[in-house]
Amino acid sequence: MGNLLAMKGVKKVYDTGMECVAALNDISFEVSEGEFVAIMGPSGSGKSTLLSLLGGLNHPSAGSIVVDDIDVYSLSVERLADFRREYVGFVFQSFQLIQYLTIVENVMLPLAVSTIPRAEKKRIAIDMIDKVGLRSKTLRLPGELSGGEQQRVAIARALVNRPPIVLADEPTGNLDSATSQEIMELLGSLNDEGHTIVIVTHNPDNLREVHRCIRLRDGRVQNESIAHLANGIKAEEV
Amino acid sequence: MNLYNISFNNLRRRKAKMVFTVLGLAIAISTVVTLITVSKAMNAEIAERLDEYGANIVIVPKSDDLSLTYGGMAVSGISLGAHKIYEKDTDRIQGIKNRDNIKIIAPKLLNAATIVQRNVLVVGVRFDDELALKKWWRLTGRRPGVNHEAIIGSEVRVKLQLGLQQSFDLRGETFVVAGILEPTGSQDDGIVFIDLKQAQRIFGKPGELSLIEVAALCYDCPIEEIVRQTSEKLPEARVMAIRQTIESKMEAMHRFEHFSYGISIVVLLVAALIVTTTMTASVNERTREIGVFRAIGFRQTHIMKIILSEAFLTCLIAGAVGYFVGVGAARIVSPLLLMNGGESSPLMNYPLLGGSLALAVFIGILASIYPAFKASRLDPTLALRAL
Ligand SMILES: Nc1ncnc2c1ncn2[C@@H]1O[C@H](COP(=O)(O)OP(=O)(O)OP(=O)(O)O)[C@@H](O)[C@H]1O
Ligand SMILES: [Mg+2]
Numbered sequence: 017m018g019n020l021l022a023m024k025g026v027k028k029v030y031d032t033g034m035e036c037v038a039a040l041n042d043i044s045f046e047v048s049e050g051e052f053v054a055i056m057g058p059s060g061s062g063k064s065t066l067l068s069l070l071g072g073l074n075h076p077s078a079g080s081i082v083v084d085d086i087d088v089y090s091l092s093v094e095r096l097a098d099f100r101r102e103y104v105g106f107v108f109q110s111f112q113l114i115q116y117l118t119i120v121e122n123v124m125l126p127l128a129v130s131t132i133p134r135a136e137k138k139r140i141a142i143d144m145i146d147k148v149g150l151r152s153k154t155l156r157l158p159g160e161l162s163g164g165e166q167q168r169v170a171i172a173r174a175l176v177n178r179p180p181i182v183l184a185d186e187p188t189g190n191l192d193s194a195t196s197q198e199i200m201e202l203l204g205s206l207n208d209e210g211h212t213i214v215i216v217t218h219n220p221d222n223l224r225e226v227h228r229c230i231r232l233r234d235g236r237v238q239n240e241s242i243a244h245l246a247n248g249i250k251a252e253e254v
Numbered sequence: 255m256n257l258y259n260i261s262f263n264n265l266r267r268r269k270a271k272m273v274f275t276v277l278g279l280a281i282a283i284s285t286v287v288t289l290i291t292v293s294k295a296m297n298a299e300i301a302e303r304l305d306e307y308g309a310n311i312v313i314v315p316k317s318d319d320l321s322l323t324y325g326g327m328a329v330s331g332i333s334l335g336a337h338k339i340y341e342k343d344t345d346r347i348q349g350i351k352n353r354d355n356i357k358i359i360a361p362k363l364l365n366a367a368t369i370v371q372r373n374v375l376v377v378g379v380r381f382d383d384e385l386a387l388k389k390w391w392r393l394t395g396r397r398p399g400v401n402h403e404a405i406i407g408s409e410v411r412v413k414l415q416l417g418l419q420q421s422f423d424l425r426g427e428t429f430v431v432a433g434i435l436e437p438t439g440s441q442d443d444g445i446v447f448i449d450l451k452q453a454q455r456i457f458g459k460p461g462e463l464s465l466i467e468v469a470a471l472c473y474d475c476p477i478e479e480i481v482r483q484t485s486e487k488l489p490e491a492r493v494m495a496i497r498q499t500i501e502s503k504m505e506a507m508h509r510f511e512h513f514s515y516g517i518s519i520v521v522l523l524v525a526a527l528i529v530t531t532t533m534t535a536s537v538n539e540r541t542r543e544i545g546v547f548r549a550i551g552f553r554q555t556h557i558m559k560i561i562l563s564e565a566f567l568t569c570l571i572a573g574a575v576g577y578f579v580g581v582g583a584a585r586i587v588s589p590l591l592l593m594n595g596g597e598s599s600p601l602m603n604y605p606l607l608g609g610s611l612a613l614a615v616f617i618g619i620l621a622s623i624y625p626a627f628k629a630s631r632l633d634p635t636l637a638l639r640a641l
Binding site for chain 2: 064067068071073074093094097098099100101102104106108112114116117121124125126127128129134137138141157173177185
C-alpha cells in the first residue's frame with residue numbers, strides 16, 4: 017500500500033504577538049493507506065497542531081503536507097475547505113456536535129453543501145448512525161445523549177462523506193475507560209473497513225488497535241514504534 | 255438537510271436568541287409603518303377637504319376685449335373675442351398627464367338677460383358640478399332638475415321679489431325657482447343659475463362656454479404644473495391659477511412628511527446598529543460551532559450563507575411584527591391627530607406589509623454582512639480546542 021499522507025520538513029510557529037511559540041519543528045513522516053496511527057506525547061508537545069496540519073485546518077510555517085498527491089497548502093482557502101470535506105473526517109475530544117440539530121441532522125451536516133437529493137442524504141446518514149449503533153436515537157438532540165453516544169454520533173458524522181482519512185484528537189479524552197474501549201473498537205472496525213486513521217491520545221490503553229505510534233516531544237518526533245512495542249512500554253511515561 | 259435547514263433549526267430551537275434582534279428591528283419598522291399610515295391618512299384627509307375651498311384654476315378664452323368681472327377676476331367679454339372655448343374642451347382637460355388630480359370641472363356660460371325688467375347675470379352651469387364645487391352653498395328649496403328650473407342668489411330674490419316655486423320669464427321661456435341660496439357674501443348672491451344646456455340653447459350659443467372653473471387636488475404636485483399641462487391642451491384659452499389658503503395647509507403637511515422621513519431614518523439606523531451588535535454577539539458566541547462547520551468542510555461562503563439566512567428569517571419576523579404593531583399604533587394615534595377621527599386604516603395593507611418586510615430584510619441583511627463576514631473568517635482550528 018502506497019503513502020496516502022506525507023509530511024515533509026514541517027514547522028509550525030505560533031506568533032501570539034508577544035512571543036513566537038515553535039509548536040512543531042522539522043517533522044517528517046508518512047502514513048500509508050489503511051494504517052491506524054497514534055500520536056502520543058506530553059501536553060504541549062504539538063499533537064493537536066500536528067493533527068490540524070494533517071487535516072488542512074492550519075497552515076504550516078514551513079514544509080509541505082501531501083495527501084493523495086495533492087499539495088494541501090497550495091490550495092486556496094475555499095478549495096482547502098473542499099479538500100477537508102472530501103478527504104478528512106474529524107473527531108474531537110469534546111464531540112463538537114451542534115446542539116440545536118438532532119442526531120440525524122448532525123450526521124447529515126457534511127452533506128449539507130452537497131447536491132445529492134434530500135432523501136438520499138437522510139438514508140446515508142441513517143445507515144451511518146445504524147453503524148455506530150444509535151439507530152433508536154436519530155431524532156434526539158445531542159444534549160440528551162451520554163458522552164460515549166455523542167462521540168459515536170461524531171464518528172458517524174466524520175464518516176458520512178466516506179473520507180479516506182479520519183483524524184481524531186483525543187476522542188476518548190472525555191470518556192470513562194469502558195466507553196473509551198468501545199470507541200477505540202469502533203475506530204478499529206472502521207480501520208478494518210479501509211479507513212486510514214490517525215488519532216492523538218494520552219491513553220496507552222488505546223494503543224491496542226493501532227499499528228504504529230509516533231511520539232512527540234517539544235515539537236519533534238521522539239521516536240516511532242510499532243504498536244505492540246508501544247504497548248510494552250506503556251507503563252513508563254505518558 | 256442543507257445550509258438553510260441549519261439556520262432554520264437554530265432559530266427554531268433557540269428562539270430566545272433572536273428576541274433582541276426581532277424587538278429592535280420591529281420597533282423601528284413599526285415606527286415607520288405608523289408614521290407612513292398616519293401621514294397618509296392626513297394627506298387623504300386634506301385631499302378630501304381640499305375641494306371645499308372651491309376652484310383653484312380658471313379657464314377663459316384668450317381675448318383682449320372688454321370684460322365682465324367674476325370672482326374678482328377679469329373674465330373676457332362674452333362672445334366678442336376671436337377665441338372661444340367649448341364644452342368639449344372639458345374632455346380635453348381630462349386628458350392631461352395629472353388628470354387624477356383634477357377633482358371637479360365646472361363649465362359656465364355667462365349672459366346678461368332681462369328678468370322682471372331688471373338686468374341680471376344668468377349663468378348656465380352643470381348643477382351637479384357646481385354644487386360639488388361650492389360646498390359652502392346653503393340652499394333652501396331643492397336641487398333643480400334640468401328642465402326650466404333655476405337657483406337664484408339671495409339678492410336676486412330680494413330685488414326681483416321671487417320666492418320658491420315661483421316662475422319667471424327668461425327670453426320667452428318660463429323658469430321655476432327650485433332653490434334659493436342663502437347669502438354667500440360673494441357675487442353668487444346676484445346671479446340666476448340655470449342648466450348649461452338650456453342657457454346655450456336660449457342664448458343661441460350651442461356648445462359654447464364663457465369660463466371653466468377647475469378644482470385640482472394638488473397636495474403632491476405644483477398647481478403651476480397642472481396649469482401648464484392644461485394650457486398645452488387648450489391653446490386658445492387662458493388658464494390661471496388662483497392662490498388659496500390650501501397651499502399653506504399643504505406646506506404644513508409636507509413638513510410633517512419630511513419630519514416623518516427624518517425620524518424613520520434615525521430609527522432605522524439605530525435598528526441597523528442593534529442588528530449588527532446582536533449578530534456580532536451571536537457570532538462571537540458561536541465561534542466554536544463555526545470552527546466545526548469549517549473543519550467539516552464548509553466554505554467561507556457557506557458560513558456567510560448560514561449567518562445571512564438567519565438574519566433573513568429573523569428580520570422577516572421582525573418586519574411582520576413591526577407591521578402589525580405599526581398598524582395598531584396608527585389606529586390609536588390617528589384619532590388624536592386627524593379631524594375626521596381617522597377613519598381606521600385597513601388591517602391588511604398588502605403593499606405596506608410587503609414594504610415593511612422588504613425594508614426589515616434589507617436593513618437586517620445590510621447590518622449582518624459584517625458579522626457574517628467576520629464569522630466566515632474565523633479560524634477553523636477553533637474546533638480542536640477542548641472545552
Ligand atoms: N493558537 C495558538 N496560538 C499560540 N500558541 C499555540 C496555539 N495553539 C497551540 N499553541 C502552542 O503550541 C504548542 C503546542 O500546542 P498543542 O495544542 O499542539 O499541544 P498538544 O500536544 O495538543 O497539547 P495537549 O495534550 O495539552 O492537547 C503549545 O505550546 C501551545 O501553547
Ligand atoms: Mg491537544
